Amino acid sequence: MVLNYIWIGFFIIAFAVATVKMLFLGDLEIFTTMMNGTFESAKTAFEISLGLTGVLSMWLGIMKIGERGGLINTMSRFVYPLFSRLFPDIPKGHPASGSMFMNFSANMLGLDNAATPLGLKAMKELQELNTDKTRASNPMIMFLVINTSGLTLIPISIMVYRAQLGAANPSDVFLPILIATFCSTLIGILSVCIYQRIRIWDKVILSTFGGLSILIVGLLFLVKSLPEATVSHYSSAISNFLLFSIIIGFIASGIRKKINVYDAFIEGAKEGFHTAVTVIPYLVAILVSIGVFRASGAMNFVVDSIGLLFQALGFNTEFVPALPTAFMKPLSGSGARGMMVDAMTNYGADSFVGRLSCLFQGASDTTFYILALYFGSVGVKQTRYAVGCGLLADAAGIIAAIMLCYLFFYQG
Secondary structure, rough: OOHHHHHHHOOOOOOHHHHHHHHHOOOHHHHHHHHHHHHHHHHHHHHHHHHHHHHHHHHHHHHHHHHHHHHHHHHHHHHHHHHHOOOOOOOOOOHHHHHHHHHHHHHHHOOOOHHHHHHHHHHHHHHOOOOOOOOOOHHHHHOOOOHHOOOOOOOOOHHHHHHOOOOOOOOHHHEEEEHHHHHHHHHHHHHHHHHHHHOOHHHHHHHHHHHHHHHHHHHHHHHHOHHHHHHHHHHHHHHHHHHHHHHHHHHHHHHHOOOOHHHHHHHHHHHHHHHHHHHHHHHHHHHHHHHHHHHHHHHHHHHHHHHHHHHHHOOOOHHHHHHHHHOOOOOOHHOOOOOOOHHHHHHHHOOOHHHHHHHHHHHOOOOHHHHHHHHHHHHOOOOHHHHHHHHHHHHHHHHHHHHHHHHHHHHO
């Protein structure tokens, strides 16, 4: 229901802004631009789904091997102490726990292509536990909010873009991104815990997040000990080594159980193809509405208004030019990536705006895209408070990114 209102709202606001621009500013091409945007967005949605087909087929095939080989159940037992607190409605040993663990691991390593099919696999398994197939369950909401918060330990793609655009030290955004995305995830989880009345002060939850904090500090010391020019290289190599090790581990578990790993892979790959086809209409719907909103100029109007507001209040407004990346990130990953590159191109990769755009890109994930994709893949229409908690996590990431950028990079 929330996505329904948001979807309609995008079109209404876009139409209102475009009408004003045509009648009062003489922009006679605005509706042509918007219609072209709808066609382009629909094409992009289909291309994304088409691109997902191969990746989904591969990863769901690998997951099927791990499931039959018993490795997924092993992972479920490993994460059960924490998951039993955050996801109390999931039975002990259910394969959804293992799939979610794999999804979170891929996200933390910055491996988006691997994380998406694993997340869709987890949603399918969570839907099997759902008593109302059209209404989001509590575990689904917690899972999606953690995903939308974008917890990432190694922002590989951002560092690569910075290197390509001439940054003197492409990895200098690593530390602030790590802190910002941790803040986003923490606020997201806390908000869902409050809604679902989960005991936040449980010793397992506290020790887990305390351990993550120690891990972050340890990573910071590790990064400081490495030569600056090689941080990005080592991060990429380690991430992909771990990912391929997981694939080999799954195959080895299948061999140990003496299953036909090839047949298991084919069975899982077929599920991936079906899932990719299922999500096409949902992606078309959300990306077309976002494309219209962006093409109308409504996004620029919002950013300019915020700049005037903060200027009137006497605040430093150097962060304002980077806001399009922040506002676009919950709507479109590719759109936010384009705005990040545009900011670095126009202002410089090592400028305050360029770095802040990178922090925005890494601080959270594409909330509406993830909700549309994941819920759409299992036919859930009533998202309940998932959107609100996801956007709250995004807001926490944006605020943290601004504060950290001023702390780390502001020279004024």
